Amino acid sequence: MEFIKARGSYAVVFGKKLQTLACKILGIDIPEVYATSKEVSIEGQGLTAVEKIFNKNAVGNTPGKTLHAGSNVRVEVNIVGSQDTTGLMTSQELEMMAATVISPIVDGAYQSGCHTASVWDDKSKANIPRLMSFMNDFGLITGR
Numbered sequence: 001m002e003f004i005k006a007r008g009s010y011a012v013v014f015g016k017k018l019q020t021l022a023c024k025i026l027g028i029d030i031p032e033v034y035a036t037s038k039e040v041s042i043e044g045q046g047l048t049a050v051e052k053i054f055n056k057n058a059v060g061n062t063p064g065k066t067l068h069a070g071s072n073v074r075v076e077v078n079i080v081g082s083q084d085t086t087g088l089m090t091s092q093e094l095e096m097m098a099a100t101v102i103s104p105i106v107d108g109a110y111q112s113g114c115h116t117a118s119v120w121d122d123k124s125k126a127n128i129p130r131l132m133s134f135m136n137d138f139g140l141i142t143g144r
Contacts, residue, residue: 037072079107080110081112084114111143113128
């Protein structure tokens with residue numbers, strides 16, 4: 001509902017990020033301004049790889065509580081990934097913002113080139129090497 005009230009997700013996502021950073025700098029708890037988090041924990045159930053990463057980076061959740069799929073809490077993002085089917089748009093957006101390097105607060109970033117490998121047409125032959133070169137120069141690990 002908060003995405004609808006804000007007329008899109010960007011305002012909420014960036015607002016939460018800014019609020020989380022400000023509270024961390026000020027050393028205060030995050031105030032309950034946005035919709036409350038949803039914590040799903042299933043006793044005795046193991047974790048997928050994604051759930052392990054999610055739990056490691058969760059912010060403001062109940063201490064010691066293991067979260068499973070269906071949870072909706074804040075997380076600190078420290079790895080960024082992009083795939084070749086959306087990477088060209090991403091690289092164009094970065095160019096338009098005059099961005100030249102990846103943020104130093106990001107632990108790692110990657111650009112995959114696997115989705116167009118099965119359809120190696122003339123368009124892909126022109127676009128994918130350009131995308132990989134741009135992303136590598138930008139500071140991402142690239143793989144095809």
